[in-house]
Amino acid sequence: RKEVEQDPGPFNVPEGATVAFNCTYSNSASQSFFWYRQDCRKEPKLLMSVYSSGNEDGRFTAQLNRASQYISLLIRDSKLSDSATYLCAVTRHPNTGNQFYFGTGTSLTVIP
C-alpha cells in the first residue's frame, strides 16, 4: 500500500467555485503534513503546513483528521491562477529529517 494516496483528478472547476481535495496516509505514525503546489514543469513549492487544529491562509483551508488518516485542502473562490497540481506530503518524525512521502498529486484546472 502506498504511503500517501491522492485522487489524481483532473478537477475542472469554474472561476469562483469551491473545490476540495483529500489525501489519505497509511502510517498512523505520520507526524507532519503539508500541501505543496506544483506548476507545469516547475518544482513543488510549499503551499501550507497542516496543523492538528486545522488552519487557514486566505482562500485556502487545510484540515487533518487523524482518526481517519486523511488531510484535506479546501480552496474557496477559485482563481484562474490556482490551476496547478496539488501534492500532499507527510513525514513521520518532525524535526528529525526523516523522509517526506508525497502523493501523486491532484490536477486542478480553473476555467474562466
Add this chain to the structure above:
Amino acid sequence: GAGVSQTPSNKVTEKGKYVELRCDPISGHTALYWYRQSLGQGPEFLIYFQGTGAADDSGLPNDRFFAVRPEGSVSTLKIQRTERGDSAVYLCASSFLGSGANVLTFGAGSRLTVL
C-alpha cells in the same frame, strides 16, 4: 545561496553512459533530499542526508544509483550505466532542522533524458 540550485537543468545522454547531477542546498540547511519525478507522478523519495552521512538511502532503486555529500553541503547524485527508464526529473530539496516544522524547499530539478 538564496535557493536550492541544481545543475545541469537538462541532460540528454545515451543508454549505458554515466551521469552526475549536482545539488547546492540553501546555505545552513543540514538536511538534503533527492527525489525522482516521472510524468504524472509525485516525487519519489530516493535518499536523504543529514550532514555528510546518508541517513536513509532506502529509496535508491538499485546499485546503479549512488549519492554523496562529502562536506555536508553540495551533493552529487551519480547514475551508472543509465537506462531509458531512468529518464525523469531529479529533484533536490533541503531543509533546516530546527524548531517548528521541517519544511522542504526544492530546486528547479535536473531533467534527465536517456536515449
